[in-house]
Amino acid sequence: MSAGALIYCFDTEQVQYHACTNFAISLIKKNLNLPVTVVTNEQTKEHIRGQDQILLIEQKKGNRRFYNGNAVPWYNADRTEAYEHSPYDTTLLLDSDYFVYTNNLLQLLSSDEEFLLYQDAYDLTDRKSFDYQTMSVIPMVWATVIVFKKCEKSKQIFEMVKHIKSNYSYFCNLYRIQFSNYRNDYAFAMALNQLFPEEKRHLIPGSMSMLPADTEVTKIDEHGLTFKFDKYINFIEGHDVHVYNKEIKFNV
Amino acid sequence: MDLSSLKNRSDLSFQSALAKKNALEKAHSRSIMAYNGCLFRADASTINLISVLKQYHKEFVVLDANENPCMITDADGFLKLLIERNQECLNQYHQLHEQLKKK
Secondary structure, eight states: OOEEEEEEEOOOSSOOHHHHHHHHHHHHHHHTOOOEEEEEOHHHHTTOOSOSEEEEOOOOOOOEEEETTEEEEOOOGGGGGHHHHOOSSEEEEEOTTEEOOSSTHHHHHTSSOSEEEEOEEEETTSSOTTOOGGGOSSOOOEEEEEEEESSHHHHHHHHHHHHHHHTHHHHHHHTTOSOOSOOHHHHHHHHHHHHOTTOOTTBOSSEEEEEOTTOEEEEEOSSEEEEEETTEEEEEESOOEEEOOOOOOOOO | OOHHHHHHHHHHHHHHHHHHHHHHHHHHHHTEEEETTEEEEOSHHHHHHHHHHHHHOSSEEEEOTTSOEEEESOHHHHHHHHHHHHHHHHHHHHHHHHHHHTO
16 A cells, blocks of 8 residues: 655745745655655746656646735645545645644554544644634635545545535535635535535544744744744744745755 | 833743743644554543553443544553653653743
């Protein structure tokens, strides 16, 4: 049975996602010792380093999001194809800005669960920036880290996500989601609610640690990172983290 | 003591409290472990539960973190793993806690 990590990476004019991806790959290799496949496009491909495989696609365009006060392109729609894109029996699907500083995720790969993701987020600045409870009638889940096995259940979930993506406005109205742009987090939340409304088996125990967009990463290396928000500076070491602010000065 | 010293003290306390809170969260994340295909938290509740049940039964069923039933056939082995993981997490937290106490 093969296992590996899958990362989607498409540079935009505003954000050089490949810098995050390259750093994420180096941490996955060091801490999880898993092969990494990167799904990318021709323009971004030449900047990717350290991967085992590259899968070239032409990314779906059209979606946008607010970043630093501006509406910028957001190439997040291809993640719904991860089931088909993954070459592995068990896949660890990660955002390019999720930095794996431990081998904790290996525990999830050892579990019998066929599909796992986080529902809760932990704000490392203690400002509870990721509390979206009032933004929809179902709890949001985080598509940042997904563990899935090639099986009927996972296939059904990804197919349902594709169906929801094609009818996103309808489903947003149905679940009263106050986020009109396509967002994978809500698409997966709705798909799981449609398919398995009573089950909680797909949740990763605990919370995903995150740094909000207004938090600057002032130093980063293979052991951890230092972050600054307001007038405060703090650090984490050996702690997996999802970093929202993409303007990271990598010097490793 | 002047006001600026108090403000500095207040900022330092906030940063220490945040570092402790984040370190505890790190310990919680580390405490998740897979056993027999199920996911458990290596916390006091799980350790206590296994300790008690193994006194009465050689084999028994417990619920994992996602409420899946899991048959435990080697309670001693499982308990050993739980305690090892629990102490690994808490020792790391203890070290940071001691460092911050000195500040």
